[in-house]
Amino acid sequence: MQREEKQLDMLLEAVLNRLNDLKHSIGAMIHRLETEYETINWPTFLDNFALISSHLTGLTKILSSEIGTPLRNLTVLPLLLTPERDEALLQLTEGRIPVFSHDLVPDYLRTKPDPGAESRMAAHEAKANNLQTETALKQVAQYTKVISHIWDIVSKAKEEWDTEASSRPGIQQTSSMADTQALVAAVGLGNGLTLPVGPGGVPGAGIMIPPTIRQASPMSAVSPSGAGPLGKMPSGIKTNIKAANQVHPYR
Incomplete structure (x- = not known):
């Protein structure tokens, strides 16, 4: 007798736990439908419904199990x-x-x-x-006829829409393979780029050029510092640079 009572208590506890899970899932789904009805999507709704279905399946398995005395006999x-x-x-x-x-x-x-x-x-x-059987068969045939008619209408409308979309004028190509290749060459190798003239008439002064572009660029005669061409710098430019370094405008 004590064994049957323990088995009954275990069964009732498992049923209560599953019922609580089912109740929380249904409550969460109702809350989401009431608060997120404008943003909720179909996959999210199906996930919540699948969770509720899994709880119901687990509850059915617990009730159909042979643990102790069946509840229907109590x-x-x-x-x-x-x-x-x-x-x-x-x-x-x-x-x-x-x-x-x-x-x-x-x-x-x-x-x-x-x-x-x-x-x-x-x-x-x-x-x-x-x-009667004849009446039921007539109703089934009439229902099938209506469904087939609706299916034909939808299929015809889909074919017409596909044909119209494929032959619609005004649809132009919005990309060019030549322009894409020219853009990649300009970014990766610097092809077609014109460097601005910096201080002292030096092209590209103050611009950081990647090593790959610097080696392939015709401006390899420019010094790395970007201050001027290779060789001795004019004395006037040196004097101006020293004066600019000695007098700070914010001191």
Whole structure:
């Protein structure tokens, strides 16, 4: 007897854990739909739905397992009925059930649908069972015909749209392979670039030139410092440079 009670407790604990996970997943999905309905995309919605489906699958596996006595063989009976507010019950049910009275117990412990809903369901099932085979086949054929007609309309519209898009005038090529190759050669090798004239009439003075461009460039006669061509610098330029270095404009 104690073994069966332990197995039942373990089963109920696993069911409660899975139900809590399912409840949190549904609550998170509802919250996201209410707050992110403008930005949520279809893959995110499918991920949330897949999470809920996995919880339902796990709950079904737990209920169908043969751990202890199956829950369908057990009977739940109320131990205490009172019309007064029960704070412990309210906390246990997270605010859903404040009292456990005679009027609410039949609804909370119901194992069958509502009598009104059950009668309507039985009427629909009887109507479906009384449908003749010929009538059902006619309805299926009519439904198939409507679906095929809609499919033909959509396929024809798609073909017309593809034909129109392929033969639409005004679509020009927006790129040129020659321009692309010229741009790559200019950036990588410096082909076609004109260096500006710097102080002292020296082309490219003050510009950092990569070594690959410097070796292939016709301006190899320029000194690395960029101050002027190779050889002796005129004395006037030296005097001006010294004077500029001695007198700082912000001192």
